[in-house]
Amino acid sequence: MSKLLRRALKISIVPAILLIAGKFIGILCxxxxxxLNFQISNDLNGLFSVQIxxxxxxxxxxxxxxxxLVMVLFVALPLAxxxxxxxxxxxxxxxxxTIVKMTxxxxxxxxxxxxxxxxxxxxxxxxxxxxxGVTIAHTLQGSTYPWVGIVAGSLALxxxxxxxxxxxxxxxxxxxxxxxxx
Amino acid sequence: MPxxxxxxxxxxxxxxxxxxxxxxxxxxxxxxxxTVMNLxxxxxxxxxxxxxxxxxxxxxxxxxxxxxxxxxxxxxLNKDTDTTYSYSTKLNKRAADSYSKPVVEIKNNTDKAQKxxxxxxxxNQTQSNIRIIADEKSYKIQDDKGQTFTxxxxxxxSSKVVIFLSIENLTGIQFSEEFDxxxxxxxxx
Numbered sequence: 001m002s003k004l005l006r007r008a009l010k011i012s013i014v015p016a017i018l019l020i021a022g023k024f025i026g027i028l029c030x031x032x033x034x035x036l037n038f039q040i041s042n043d044l045n046g047l048f049s050v051q052i053x054x055x056x057x058x059x060x061x062x063x064x065x066x067x068x069l070v071m072v073l074f075v076a077l078p079l080a081x082x083x084x085x086x087x088x089x090x091x092x093x094x095x096x097x098t099i100v101k102m103t104x105x106x107x108x109x110x111x112x113x114x115x116x117x118x119x120x121x122x123x124x125x126x127x128x129x130x131x132x133g134v135t136i137a138h139t140l141q142g143s144t145y146p147w148v149g150i151v152a153g154s155l156a157l158x159x160x161x162x163x164x165x166x167x168x169x170x171x172x173x174x175x176x177x178x179x180x181x182x
Numbered sequence: 183m184p185x186x187x188x189x190x191x192x193x194x195x196x197x198x199x200x201x202x203x204x205x206x207x208x209x210x211x212x213x214x215x216x217t218v219m220n221l222x223x224x225x226x227x228x229x230x231x232x233x234x235x236x237x238x239x240x241x242x243x244x245x246x247x248x249x250x251x252x253x254x255x256x257x258x259l260n261k262d263t264d265t266t267y268s269y270s271t272k273l274n275k276r277a278a279d280s281y282s283k284p285v286v287e288i289k290n291n292t293d294k295a296q297k298x299x300x301x302x303x304x305x306n307q308t309q310s311n312i313r314i315i316a317d318e319k320s321y322k323i324q325d326d327k328g329q330t331f332t333x334x335x336x337x338x339x340s341s342k343v344v345i346f347l348s349i350e351n352l353t354g355i356q357f358s359e360e361f362d363x364x365x366x367x368x369x370x371x
Contacts, residue, residue: 001199009203012210019214023221038223053226060225071218130215138222 004119011120015075015127022074022131026067027052036063065145068135072152075131076159079124083162085110086121090169118163118170125156125163132156242296242337242367247284247344252276254283254347265367273304273349274358282315282348286365290337300345301332302363308355314363315346323363326352334368 031038039053054060088110091098102108132152139149244267246259256272269286290296300314300323307328313320314333321333337343347361 005203016210016214023218052223057225
């Protein structure tokens with residue numbers, strides 16, 4: 001088995017679990033905090049038979065919106081951490097002022113090559129696309145608030161831009177541009 | 183030689199494992215997507231559950247008593263809605279007299295008293311007095327002039343009442359006729 005495939009498998013497990021956990025915790029916490037009645041029952045119409053039911057449409061809309069937002073944030077926050085870490089890691093090489101600032105904020109531990117690879121960012125970004133895609137689909141179906149769909153779409157777009165930037169930095173390391181030779 | 187064999191085995195194994203790993207990677211993306219989509223809540227009227235998880239939703243039940251009678255034949259009871267039933271029977275030709283038969287049994291399985299209304303009539307005017315009898319009380323449904331009356335009875339919680347249909351005519355009736363009656367759960371008290 002290739003090293004790349006093995007690494008991809010290893011990296012994919014955590015965001016996959018977080019995606020499901022985010023949705024589930026979102027539903028559970030919203031129901032507990034707002035004391036909402038819900039029922040878990042069997043419905044043979046879906047791919048999986050287990051379904052969560054709420055008594056009225058407004059409650060369903062509210063719970064679905066919040067759980068979708070929690071799901072997106074569960075994937076987006078670790079990705080944001082990777083983006084910041086990668087940006088800092090690549091910036092310190094050219095900018096000594098960043099090192100000074102990081103020392104002042106006691107963040108020198110962040111300057112490591114760990115979790116700054118394009119593969120990690122790409123996989124996490126792919127899971128954010130999935131989470132955002134599901135949220136946007138629900139928004140278009142009218143089962144999620146529009147602002148949740150907009151937030152999810154914006155986060156996916158920003159994360160994609162940073163992932164592309166990481167890809168450019170990594171390709172730049174492999175195939176340096178001409179001016180770096182001189 | 184043994185190392186060559188081991189290398190060959192490793193090569194074959196990697197050829198087998200690689201597609202499986204690719205499939206596993208694809209599944210790692212597909213399964214969460216389907217799960218998340220399926221976890222999305224939907225709206226449905228929730229069932230009332232008691233502490234043991236058994237359904238305690240209780241209803242009224244109306245059942246046909248049945249049996250044979252020379253005047254009341256071809257009885258039929260249909261449930262139109264959750265609260266409305268329609269009863270029909272054929273009233274055969276008969277001599278001047280009073281006849282009665284138990285027609286329906288109404289059970290109140292709820293924990294509240296229920297008010298039930300009855301409204302019935304024959305298609306033709308037959309100069310017969312038609313009544314229902316419940317708990318030995320008589321309620322007029324249609325008088326001999328053809329006028330109809332809506333009657334209401336109250337059924338106590340967790341009890342049942344057998345409704346009798348009674349017909350009285352002072353002259354002999356030489357033809358059959360249809361009688362229809364609507365039984366409706368009006369409200370719980």
